[in-house]
Amino acid sequence: MVKNDINNHQKDDSIESEYNEEKSSEEALTPTIDVAKMYLREIGHSPLLTAKEEVDLSRKAQKGDAKARRKMIESNLRLVVNIAKHYFNSGMDFLDLIEEGNLGLMRAVEKFDPELGFRFSTYATRWIRQMIERAIMNQGRTVRLPVHVAQELQSYRKLARELAKTLDRQPTTNDLTKFVNKSADEIQRVMSLDNNTVSIDAPLFGDDNNASFADFMADDSNIDPVQQIQDDAVICLVDQWLSKLGDLPREVIARRFGLCGYEKSTLKEISKAVKVNCEKVRQIQNFGLRKLRNIVSNSGISREVVG
Incomplete structure (x- = not known):
């Protein structure tokens, strides 16, 4: 009987110890979560740029206009967050992933050529991913290798x-x-x-x-260089087609199907993001898809090419 009491007491101590450790872990994570939420709220105030605004700001940034450069960066910070989410369990702190992605975004602003004809998000996504992945390789490994x-x-x-x-x-x-x-x-x-x-x-x-x-x-x-070129060409084509839809249909389609750096979203999630009711979002989506089919059909490019 006494032995059972001792075992039960030890078990209770073990449970309490595990609870305290779990509680301490949650408390340690809380500041990071709070900071992340604050950051997400802050960047949410910057509106997305239209294609014309991207071209105008990019041209100014190339001429050394610091204000235009800052505007391009601030308007694309949500793109970094959306991409960073895909590496959430890579071993790096989420805010560190965002910081590395922001460095890639800044590099993309410097290198982007608006005369090429595709949207900035298409170009920036590769720079953002590259910086995040290099950081994971350099910092996320238990054993450091070149x-x-x-x-x-x-x-x-x-x-x-x-x-x-x-x-x-x-x-x-x-x-x-x-x-x-x-x-x-x-x-x-x-x-x-x-x-x-x-x-x-x-x-x-x-x-x-x-x-x-x-x-x-x-x-x-x-990476197969030929396949890489083909993939890049398809991305540019899709981006060009989307740009012909208008800003709201483009954003709805991009969010719905996970394009242009967005994650795949439900109609309800899109409704909240673009501040339009669900039924209207559904109508915009259907309109956008019909228009896209016509654009693709008129382009003369076969479905097999796009994949």
């Missing part, structure tokens, strides 16, 4: 995962040599540089969804 080595390591692991599906076994380095211009020894040397090789492919979410840290790393060394 960026180019981390990219090469990631490309081998990605290839190994794909081969495992077709071979029904774990591929050897000799298997990998058939697909990359490297010897088995060179591949093994790179893969052995990671002293904690399990961690890079371990699930990030603690469940069975198979998402790993490697999935969030840039894979520039394994």
Whole structure:
């Protein structure tokens, strides 16, 4: 009886200890969450730019107009947040992800050429992602490796995962040599540089969804240049088509289907964002889709090209 009381008391202490640890953890996270909410509220006051405003401001920014540059940055901060959300479980603090993304946004403002004919968000998205992914590689790893080595390591692991599906076994380095211009020894040397090789492919979410840290790393060394050019061309085409819809239909379609840096949203979420009732949003969406079909049809480009 006494033994049971002691065990129950120890169990209660353990539960209380776990509760206190969990409470402390929540309290530690609260400042970060509060700051993030404040930041999101603050940037929500900056309206999205029209295509004409982007061109005008970009031209001024290129001539050294600091006010125009600041306006372009402030009006696209929500784009950074939307992109950063995709890397939320990468091991970096969310505000750090946003900060890195903002650096990419600033770089995009400097490099953007408004005469190319596509929207700024299309161009900026690549810079934002690049800066975030490089930061994850540099800061998010338990073992520090040069960026180019981390990219090469990631490309081998990605290839190994794909081969495992077709071979029904774990591929050897000799298997990998058939697909990359490297010897088995060179591949093994790179893969052995990671002293904690399990961690890079371990699930990030603690469940069975198979998402790993490697999935969030840039894979520039394994990109087919021809495919990359085709992808860029399609993105530019879609952006050009959307720009013909008008600002509100463009935003509704972009939000609905996760284009231009937006996340896929429900009609209710879009209604709240654009301050129009759900039925009106649905009508705008249907109007936009009908117009897009006509635009695509008149362009002479086949569905297979767009994918």
